[in-house]
Amino acid sequence: MKALSLLLALFVGFLLIGVLDDLPAWGDAKSPANSYVSAYYLKNSMEQTHVPNVVTAVLADYRGFDTMFETGVVFVAVIGIMAILRRDPKEEDSETGDRPPHAPPEGFILGVATRFIVPFMQMFALYVIAHGHHSPGGGFQGGVILGASLILMAMTGELESALDRMREKWFIVLVAGGFLLYAGVGLGCMFFGGNFLDYSALAPLLGGDPKAAAIMARYHGMLWVEIGVAFTVMSSMFAIFAYLSSDGRMDRGL
Amino acid sequence: MAWVEVHYNYLLVIILLMTGLWAMIGKNNLIKKCIGMCIFQNAIIMFYISMGAKKGATIPILKHVPGAHGHGPESYISDPTIYANPLTQILMLTAIVVGVATLGMALTLVQKIYREYGTCEEDEILNCMSEEQDHELPLQDELKA
Amino acid sequence: MIWPQDLIWTYDFTLLVLVVATAALSLALKDLMGAAIVFGTYSFFMCLLWTVMGAVDVAFTEAAVGAGVSTVFFIATAYNIKKEAKD
Amino acid sequence: MDQLPILIIVFPLFTAFALTLLGWFRPAVCQPLTVVGLLGSSLSAIATLAQVVNSGPISYHLGGWAPPFGIEYRVDALNAMVLMMVSSVALLVAVYARKPVQKELGGKISNFYTLFILLVTGLLGITITGDAFNLYVLLEIAALTSYALIALGRGRAYMATFNYVILGTVGACFYLLGVGFLLIKTGTLNMVDIGSIVPSLSGSRAILVAFAFLMMGCWLKMALFPFHGWLPNAYTNAPTAVSCLVAPLMTKVSVYVMLRIMFTMYSVDWVFSVITWKPLVMALAVIAILMGSCFALAQRNIKRMLTYLIVAEIGYMVGGAWLGNASGYIGASYHILADGLMTVCLFMVVGSIVYKRGRAHIEDFKGAFSTMPWTMGAFILGALSMIGVPPTCGFFSKWYLLSGAYQSGDYAFGVALLLSSLINAVLFIRIVETAFFSATSDEEPDPHSHQETCYADSPPSMLLPLWASALALLAMGLYSSEIVTRWIQPVIPGGLL
Numbered sequence: 010m011k012a013l014s015l016l017l018a019l020f021v022g023f024l025l026i027g028v029l030d031d032l033p034a035w036g037d038a039k040s041p042a043n044s045y046v047s048a049y050y051l052k053n054s055m056e057q058t059h060v061p062n063v064v065t066a067v068l069a070d071y072r073g074f075d076t077m078f079e080t081g082v083v084f085v086a087v088i089g090i091m092a093i094l095r096r097d098p099k100e101e102d103s104e105t106g107d108r109p110p111h112a113p114p115e116g117f118i119l120g121v122a123t124r125f126i127v128p129f130m131q132m133f134a135l136y137v138i139a140h141g142h143h144s145p146g147g148g149f150q151g152g153v154i155l156g157a158s159l160i161l162m163a164m165t166g167e168l169e170s171a172l173d174r175m176r177e178k179w180f181i182v183l184v185a186g187g188f189l190l191y192a193g194v195g196l197g198c199m200f201f202g203g204n205f206l207d208y209s210a211l212a213p214l215l216g217g218d219p220k221a222a223a224i225m226a227r228y229h230g231m232l233w234v235e236i237g238v239a240f241t242v243m244s245s246m247f248a249i250f251a252y253l254s255s256d257g258r259m260d261r262g263l
Numbered sequence: 264m265a266w267v268e269v270h271y272n273y274l275l276v277i278i279l280l281m282t283g284l285w286a287m288i289g290k291n292n293l294i295k296k297c298i299g300m301c302i303f304q305n306a307i308i309m310f311y312i313s314m315g316a317k318k319g320a321t322i323p324i325l326k327h328v329p330g331a332h333g334h335g336p337e338s339y340i341s342d343p344t345i346y347a348n349p350l351t352q353i354l355m356l357t358a359i360v361v362g363v364a365t366l367g368m369a370l371t372l373v374q375k376i377y378r379e380y381g382t383c384e385e386d387e388i389l390n391c392m393s394e395e396q397d398h399e400l401p402l403q404d405e406l407k408a
Numbered sequence: 409m410i411w412p413q414d415l416i417w418t419y420d421f422t423l424l425v426l427v428v429a430t431a432a433l434s435l436a437l438k439d440l441m442g443a444a445i446v447f448g449t450y451s452f453f454m455c456l457l458w459t460v461m462g463a464v465d466v467a468f469t470e471a472a473v474g475a476g477v478s479t480v481f482f483i484a485t486a487y488n489i490k491k492e493a494k495d
Numbered sequence: 496m497d498q499l500p501i502l503i504i505v506f507p508l509f510t511a512f513a514l515t516l517l518g519w520f521r522p523a524v525c526q527p528l529t530v531v532g533l534l535g536s537s538l539s540a541i542a543t544l545a546q547v548v549n550s551g552p553i554s555y556h557l558g559g560w561a562p563p564f565g566i567e568y569r570v571d572a573l574n575a576m577v578l579m580m581v582s583s584v585a586l587l588v589a590v591y592a593r594k595p596v597q598k599e600l601g602g603k604i605s606n607f608y609t610l611f612i613l614l615v616t617g618l619l620g621i622t623i624t625g626d627a628f629n630l631y632v633l634l635e636i637a638a639l640t641s642y643a644l645i646a647l648g649r650g651r652a653y654m655a656t657f658n659y660v661i662l663g664t665v666g667a668c669f670y671l672l673g674v675g676f677l678l679i680k681t682g683t684l685n686m687v688d689i690g691s692i693v694p695s696l697s698g699s700r701a702i703l704v705a706f707a708f709l710m711m712g713c714w715l716k717m718a719l720f721p722f723h724g725w726l727p728n729a730y731t732n733a734p735t736a737v738s739c740l741v742a743p744l745m746t747k748v749s750v751y752v753m754l755r756i757m758f759t760m761y762s763v764d765w766v767f768s769v770i771t772w773k774p775l776v777m778a779l780a781v782i783a784i785l786m787g788s789c790f791a792l793a794q795r796n797i798k799r800m801l802t803y804l805i806v807a808e809i810g811y812m813v814g815g816a817w818l819g820n821a822s823g824y825i826g827a828s829y830h831i832l833a834d835g836l837m838t839v840c841l842f843m844v845v846g847s848i849v850y851k852r853g854r855a856h857i858e859d860f861k862g863a864f865s866t867m868p869w870t871m872g873a874f875i876l877g878a879l880s881m882i883g884v885p886p887t888c889g890f891f892s893k894w895y896l897l898s899g900a901y902q903s904g905d906y907a908f909g910v911a912l913l914l915s916s917l918i919n920a921v922l923f924i925r926i927v928e929t930a931f932f933s934a935t936s937d938e939e940p941d942p943h944s945h946q947e948t949c950y951a952d953s954p955p956s957m958l959l960p961l962w963a964s965a966l967a968l969l970a971m972g973l974y975s976s977e978i979v980t981r982w983i984q985p986v987i988p989g990g991l992l
Contacts, residue, residue, distance in 0.1 A: 011289045013288070014284070014285050014287075014288030014289035015285055015289060017284060017285075017288065018280075018281040018282075018284040018285040018288075018289075019281070021280060021281065021284055022277055022280065022281040025273075025276075025277045025280065026277060029270050029273055029274075032270070032273065034270070035270055035271070035272050035273065035313060035316070036316055036317055036318035037317070037318065038317040038318075038320065038343070038344040040314075042314050042315060042348060042350075042351065043315065043317060043343070043348045044343070046350055047315070047343070047348045047349055047350040047351075048343040050349055050350065051323065051325075051341060051342075051343040051346050051349065052341050052343060053341075054325070055325055055336040055339050055341060056336035059334075059336075061324055061325040061339065062323075062324045062325075063323045063324065063325065063346070063349040064323055064324075064349045064352050064353060064356075066349075067349050067350060067353045068353045068356060072353055075353070075354075075357055076356075076357070079356075079357045079360050079361065082360065082361050082364045083360060083363075083364055085364070086363075086364035086365075086367050086368055089368055089371075090367055090368060090371045093371050093372070093375060094371050094374070094375070143324070144324070145322065145324070149356060149360060242360075249367040252371070253367070253370060253371065253374065256374055256378070
């Protein structure tokens with residue numbers, strides 16, 4: 010088995026080295042990948058969506074359908090892991106393989122440090138989500154930082170204390186709710202007569218002259234979609250950590 | 264040396280790709296297979312990003328025309344050659360998140376396998392499975408007899 | 409952030425070497441907890457590499473998701489199973 | 496109305512939200528909700544097919560952006576057909592899965608149905624999308640849901656699923672690498688756009704390597720011969736309702752993706768004249784057919800036997816696509832529909848036997864005709880179609896494949912087809928003989944299934960979808976000329992003679 014995998018890796022490596030000369034030189038701006046579709050995004054994203062951060066513009070608007078299904082991948086991961094790992098703590102440990110004795114966290118310094126850091130992490134995460142249009146960041150990064158703050162609480166304190174703040178029922182509802190918000194905005198555009206996820210169809214909500222309203226509708230539609238993604242990613246990162254560390258029993262974690 | 268100068272990022276991609284692919288299939292421990300999987304996915308993300316990088320280009324956030332402070336489209340520089348390629352970066356945001364979701368699933372299965380067989384080494388697991396297989400078969404024979 | 413032509417070669421090359429070194433070390437370590445932490449550094453160097461190449465959003469995500477959450481998942485799993493790997 | 500293509504995806508997607516939120520409080524509502532969602536999706540799929548057949552391909556712009564810059568849904572007759580097959584087979588399995596899921600996955604009903612409907616959403620999305628990268632994301636959704644669903648099985652399913660995760664990720668990443676090479680040379684992600692740019696670059700090696708990686712990714716996902724290691728274990732250890740859903744759909748959609756890559760992203764003359772892979776791929780297909788059939792002969796567990804038959808059927812479709820002539824293409828695309836229905840019919844029969852008698856080894860079929868006549872009746876129809884007997888649709892797809900093989904001179908493929916039909920006949924007659932002639936082993940009590948429910952036939956909620964798929968096999972066979980001339984004929988790529 011080992012030799013076969015080495016053979017396969019060498020074959021793939023050989024295939025790739027053979028093609029290196031044919032690829033455009035690294036870093037030149039005229040290569041096809043950098044000139045056709047992405048040049049259009051760079052040239053038109055400002056006047057069509059009024060968003061300076063072109064990455065967020067393409068992520069949430071031009072190719073917003075991809076990002077919706079990316080949130081779907083995170084949603085599926087949580088539901089799948091919950092389906093496999095979840096079992097009620099009363100069930101005795103029938104299978105083999107011992108679980109490590111649980112050492113209660115006695116770190117006082119860690120507790121104080123965490124209580125000090127977590128609010129600032131969450132404030133920074135909200136900034137990252139809200140400011141995604143103008144600076145690097147957006148729904149995913151902000152959501153992961155929010156999830157990381159919950160994981161930090163679960164790791165330093167007891168998983169129980171983190172779960173008190175975020176019951177299991179709540180993060181399943183939030184995972185589905187974030188994805189529902191994203192797809193709901195898409196469906197809303199259909200009710201207003203546009204195609205799925207066509208934010209400019211939401212212009213009547215904003216009022217004012219239709220052309221400017223259409224552009225601002227795209228701007229705000231993206232913000233709503235980023236918030237939906239942040240909810241899903243936050244609760245899914247914490248959910249996966251909670252299931253993995255407590256091996257499905259949700260009683261005591263790391 | 265000039266050839267390496269032009270393609271050295273792609274060389275890194277190839278090295279990482281081969282390491283990841285070999286580790287994913289060849290390694291014995293299941294956790295090491297997961298690490299190999301992450302390295303393999305990271306190599307492909309590296310390939311896309313180095314495809315979109317431009318020499319002398321800055322990050323793809325539109326810069327103001329020097330001196331202009333308005334918010335209209337005319338007060339932003341929109342010449343594509345000075346910004347990095349945003350399209351490949353979008354694709355790779357998706358690939359990273361997909362990678363984490365698959366990693367979560369794979370590690371869940373590793374824990375379940377550990378609960379089932381008490382070990383994480385692939386060869387020991389295969390031995391346990393083949394032993395289970397053997398002790399199952401005699402049951403069928405006396406059932407038919 | 410204009411690309412300093414001369415500096416980039418040394419800066420970029422050391423990052424490349426570090427990335428490959430941490431990847432190989434993470435696969436070679438026998439102690440799973442150690443491998444998880446070295447994998448965290450590997451993700452962090454990848455994040456630096458992408459910042460150098462101008463992909464800032466991807467670097468941000470890789471830092472948060474790759475170095476942050478993936479390493480935590482590995483540590484959570486390594487904690488629950490036997491720590492030693494045979495290879 | 497012009498919103499039809501997106502409705503196919505929106506119905507199951509919003510049902511998934513409803514399932515997650517409602518399923519937490521009242522699990523009983525999950526199964527009917529899934530059936531309603533899939534009903535909406537298959538009705539809009541049938542309406543899309545009617546619209547496509549009457550008025551040509553539909554192009555739906557997601558987010559209101561024109562194709563190369565936004566994501567586009569491109570629906571022509573081929574993927575409208577596969578859409579209809581996927582949604583109707585999923586609907587049948589949703590109705591069928593009520594009892595087996597209650598029996599096997601008691602506690603996880605709401606999770607099961609959420610994953611079930613998200614898998615169908617992923618497969619429908621793969622079939623309908625016209626964007627190469629969107630196809631990768633949906634491939635990942637379909638893959639992740641099938642990992643989770645298969646891992647719901649007990650004990651041995653975990654290791655089988657872990658192998659499936661590793662090989663599935665390798666396949667998906669090869670596909671992503673192939674799309675990367677296409678992006679670096681053509682600059683776009685829209686399939687039709689790529690197809691228009693590729694002929695001008697046909698000399699470059701990057702396009703060839705891109706094709707190699709795309710093909711390796713597809714072959715890994717569809718478990719063609721050298722890459723089939725994961726399929727038998729994964730599908731056998733999965734719960735019955737899951738294998739009824741995953742077996743007929745996952746591999747057929749991957750064959751559709753291969754057809755889409757070969758004939759939309761690349762062109763016919765690129766695939767058959769610029770590169771000379773045809774003998775290699777035909778050899779792989781022949782080995783897949785022979786190996787699948789022979790391994791099926793050696794199995795005692797009927798469910799495992801059917802998984803090896805799937806590997807053989809994949810050999811049919813890959814061989815048909817790579818024959819390089821019109822009747823080979825017709826045979827391959829018709830076989831996607833036929834094989835989906837055949838596999839779902841046979842897996843439902845095995846599911847009923849497992850539901851009634853706990854296990855599906857060959858001796859569990861003893862006396863099945865006397866105790867479960869309806870189930871075995873549908874089994875006869877499925878077996879006839881798998882062997883390729885005229886009234887059923889199996890015969891017509893084999894007929895087109897054989898005439899294609901004869902026209903293009905690939906006699907090895909033709910012989911492999913006939914041989915595997917013969918082996919199928921042996922396989923199914925062996926089961927019918929055990930089921931019909933040997934008496935039920937009621938004198939000594941069956942250790943693994945309790946007495947009172949052992950002899951009544953399976954409940955109507957399982958018999959109805961079973962017979963619906965069996966009759967659909969017959970109907971597709973009778974209307975096969977209609978299907979071929981109205982649906983497949985206009986879609987045959989230009990270059991095929």
